[in-house]
Amino acid sequence: MEKELEQFRQEVERLRAGRQKGSLPYPEVLRAFAVRYVAHVLETGGTFEAAATALGVSKPTLQAWRKGKPAAHRRAKAGAEPQGLVPVVVSEPKKPGRPAVAQAAVAQAGPLAVVAPGGFRVEGLSLEAAAQLLRKLGC
Numbered sequence: 001m002e003k004e005l006e007q008f009r010q011e012v013e014r015l016r017a018g019r020q021k022g023s024l025p026y027p028e029v030l031r032a033f034a035v036r037y038v039a040h041v042l043e044t045g046g047t048f049e050a051a052a053t054a055l056g057v058s059k060p061t062l063q064a065w066r067k068g069k070p071a072a073h074r075r076a077k078a079g080a081e082p083q084g085l086v087p088v089v090v091s092e093p094k095k096p097g098r099p100a101v102a103q104a105a106v107a108q109a110g111p112l113a114v115v116a117p118g119g120f121r122v123e124g125l126s127l128e129a130a131a132q133l134l135r136k137l138g139c
């Protein structure tokens with residue numbers, strides 16, 4: 001078990017070196033070993049905290065793995081809608097006698113700044129040109 005533990009720690013360090021905290025989940029093989037290791041430590045009279053320290057993984061992460069939960073950033077929140085682009089419809093205001101003015105204002109709005117959910121920032125384009133560019137970028 002000690003040899004496997006050392007291999008686990010080395011793999012965790014290798015994964016951490018190439019990623020930002022929380023950016024990707026650990027592979028299932030590593031999570032399965034960690035769960036087996038915790039069970040072994042608890043069966044031999046050790047503590048959960050000692051197992052987490054030996055593995056080099058936080059207690060909340062290890063607890064989630066024991067419960068079989070997926071990685072936190074991949075888990076959908078209860079009742080949450082999937083994130084992504086939301087269709088936006090530009091319509092005329094409901095004030096009588098102003099539709100032509102509102103339509104002209106939208107057409108002549110000219111430069112604007114749009115920040116897409118993916119972080120793209122588009123400035124200085126008309127509404128139509130910005131929408132077309134964001135569609136081409138897949139936003």
